[in-house]
Amino acid sequence: MTKKISAGMYIACASAVCALVGLIAYMINTGTAYYAKMGVDTVVVLCLAGAALVGIVRIVIGMKANPVWADILPVCAAVLAVIGFMFLVNVRVNNIAAVMTFENSASNMADSVSCFIAIGAALISMITSFVAAFFDIAK
């Protein structure tokens, strides 16, 4: 029997989706002309992907049952989201500073949009992962 979903479901979903959006935006960003040469940071990729994956697993499990061990999942998701966000900022802050100043151009600004989306999404994922931990997925 399917349980009734709670606010935790929406928040956890938002967190997972944001982590995924952050990851996709980051990957798009690494393919833009300006950022391509910076390479792909595996920590960012693994952590954001991990945050999204753990979040999804938590949702799937939480919809059907609520095993004790599953309570570790929101902690894992949050920690991964934090690391992903921090490392993303770390690998991009110099470039953002450059694009805002010495390397400012329309194309570089355009290339940076995905970077900002990635950082913003990762930040939201991190915050919502904290909040989601206070709720169950289903009532």
Next chain:
Amino acid sequence: MAKGTNSRAKQLLWRGLTTLTAGLTVLALTGSVIVNGFRTDIDKFLGTSSTRIVSEEADPSTAYGFKSDYATTAELVKAIADVGERMNEEGSVLLKNNGALPLSASEKGKVSLLGFSSYHPVMGGIMGSSLTENVGTDADTVDFVAALKAKGYTYNPTLETIYETLRPTYETEVASWFGSSFYPNITAPANSAGSFFTSKEPSPAALDGADGSWRGTLNDYNVMIVTIARAGSENANYTPGTAGVDPSQSLNQTDPLGLSDDERALIQAAIDAKSANGGKVIVLLNNASAMEIQELKDNDGIDAMLQIGLPGGYGFYGVCDILDGTVNPSGRLPDVYAVKASLSPAAQNYGFLMWANAQPEININSAIVEAEGIYTGYKYYETRYIDAELGQGNATSTVGSTSGAWSYDNEVTYPFGYGLSYTTFEQTLDSVTVDLGAQTATAVVTVKNTGSSAGKDVVQLYVSTPYTDYDKEHGVEKAGVQLLDFGKTEVIEPGASFTTTITADLQYMASWDSTADNLLGTKGCYILDAGTYYFAIGNAHEAAEAVVEAMKGNESAVKTWELGALDDTTFARSKNGTAVENQLDDMDVNYWLPGTATYLSRSDWEGTFPKTYANLTASDEMLAVMRNDNYEIKHTGSSVVFGQNNNLKLADLKGVTDLDDERWELLMDQIKLEDCMIRTGFGGTSTKVIESIMSPEAVQNDGPNGIYSYPLAQYANTDASTGDPCVVDANDKNANYRAGVMGNETVIASTFNKALAREYGKVMGNYSLWANLPIWWGIGVNLHRVPYNARNHEYYSEDSVLSAFMGAATIEGAQYYGVIAAPKHVAFNDSEVNRTGVATFMTEQKAREGELRAMQSSFEDAQCLGAMTAYNRDGVYTDNAHPTLLKNIVRGEWGFKGLMSEDFIMDPSYVTLKEAVINGVTMSCNTGESTMEAVSGYYQGWTVENVKDDPELTAALKQVMTWQAYALANSNAMDGYSSSTRLETVRTWYDNALTAAWICFAVLTVGSAFMYVKSRKEEN
């Protein structure tokens, strides 16, 4: 049920808190790690320090070797203000005056300021050399209206109110991710294809709309000053012609550097008012890029016109002093003012000229073929003038002409070196003595003040070298006249004479011949052609006229010198004895793509006038080089010594200028390979401490308008017990003073006064001492190839000799106080368009007689201790890794021994680190944590394992760090250091905060987790 619900609620609470605190623990922990990579910048931002030097028993008299001229910061900043004021007194150029200037005492009370730029002038670059406003200090900066008030002028209050009301109409909105910024002054167009200039000048009708009474107020305030401005900015660009003008405006503006109808109408309104009120119309040009102002010159309604440049924080005091005659103007134009700049040969290849096979992702974007050769600026106009007058070289053909047959008078509004005074001078070239052995030409010039007021004059010594059949056969070009040297007189009283002697360096009239045999048995050498050399004075056009007259038989205005045979030996060696040869063959596009470019030759102006080289296709060979992986690391084993313990510190070599001193080798044997690799890779914003040799952190600063990166007190020594004579109290009134206050470099160049340039260097050197800011990227010696480069405000002039000597004088003045005053950008940063990657092609003659000559004196004469390379490519090699420019010319021929940084390149592949190191670059501008792990993660293959067995690269790493240490040892960065100095790491408040945070959160995590487990057990 309720019990179960409560229990689960507790579990969720503790799970949530566990998650939150665990997340915050990780946040604080990763933050602690990440801040190490940005520690310098964080410290700068927060005003903290992560290290401190400790010197035991240091004798202050030796520990602080450089002495300031000033006892207090008040004296210091007032001295800076004084130089800033005098810079515009001598660097403002009076272009036109029918006697309207100077103003009388009564006229000072009747000023009307028209044009929004009168109230919001461009005082520095929008970006780069931006004005640092200082308020509440002993030398507050002033704009035009503040300077007028301070100097006792009274101006029309109605107009001031109107312009304030209209402010929203002329503000420029600059959007960013973080919202919009509004600039009340005019700005430069963005640096992107399709960007354009938008005229913001409120029309007279707009003024009427705000308050129609303004026209009547002009009767009471009938000294009408109209300010017309064009901004300067790094990373910005004016596009030539109508393509560079806002298409949505119909203001009859044919060029961004020309006038709009709104500007014309404003001036005309003033002229119309003048006929009724009997006043005066004075135009101020507030610009760094030469404008198209023929119509203003021709307009008799304009009584006077003064070019004021971008005056910085104190320059308007100087402008006011000129307006009322307190000082007599003596500035001269550092650039030719063309009628239509887009017709110049250089302008034919400027802007977004993309490769057909561009690969922007690896910075293969555009290519500029500088097909004009040596004929930039006045060297084009005056040479073609001479040829037109002498009927040679198809000079009067229509190519490059505004209309019909080419005629100088139709093409040039004001020549290079032009400028008026309130008095008149008569200059006589008494003699010129050429001493080939000493490599000098000594000119004696008598200057007589034939007018009625005292003033200074500028003596410009030009030379016209023979253009021979040999030159035509061998592709050697000769400017009809070229500036050889210059000098400025003292104030000469009416009727008095002043005799000045100029001893010019003959190497600046030698020509590079890429086909000449040389001492090395290869090709390429400086030559002096056989024939007659004409020396003349005046501005560039007056000199050209004198040369024409001489060539027609009347030599009264010139001095001549005959050379019997071609000389290819006198300048076959540079000043340090290095034999010269071709080094830049690969900068010629024809080297890679034979037959592509035709370079302009005065032998046939029509047939060789540049066409536009757009959509060039880079060959596979060129693309291979442009991928920036041109040095293959070898693994043959290296015997280079690192990591020895010889008990030396850099302080032991303080002031040791002889690199052959054996202690240098012993000291550098101590350095670790890891240190070399980290510091070359992460050299940005400051050189960091290297403990193995105990070299100091030295903070780097922009820019050409003064050391502006940090406030005076941020890095200043606040500890009076150290014995430092330059201690700044935290409560010092000038603690927040920043020195980005000088007029822009075109103003400095316009003074034609080496002594004043030296004074500028002196006050910046003193500022460096007080502020503990030892590295200054402050000497912009790139040339004004075209006026469309919006960054021209950071460079002196279109002329290499004027740029060279003003730059060198500033370095000499500054370096006396221990600041590493660095010329930039070495070399060929001729455009901001696609500057990271643009492939710049030119002949070696143009390279050597153009920009390299503009910076040569900084190295050879001023012995600068630092330099910065450029963003662009030289040919297809990145500038910072050109295989011969930096190593063979700068380090070789010019004998440069100092530190050399890349520009602000944030792309690790474009940094081309291993190639840059091989060529003598000592550091990139990137920042990061001082660990091998961090630097290896940033630069692919930059690992100790990969590098340690390469004998060439390891030797180069040690060599560049030696040069860097040498520069620091001879700078004020070593102030306070002694043999006993050691470094102590300081935990900043943010380190403590982060540590406290993660410990607290970790404890809370454990606690929350415990409570969670407990609640689970309770449930069970």
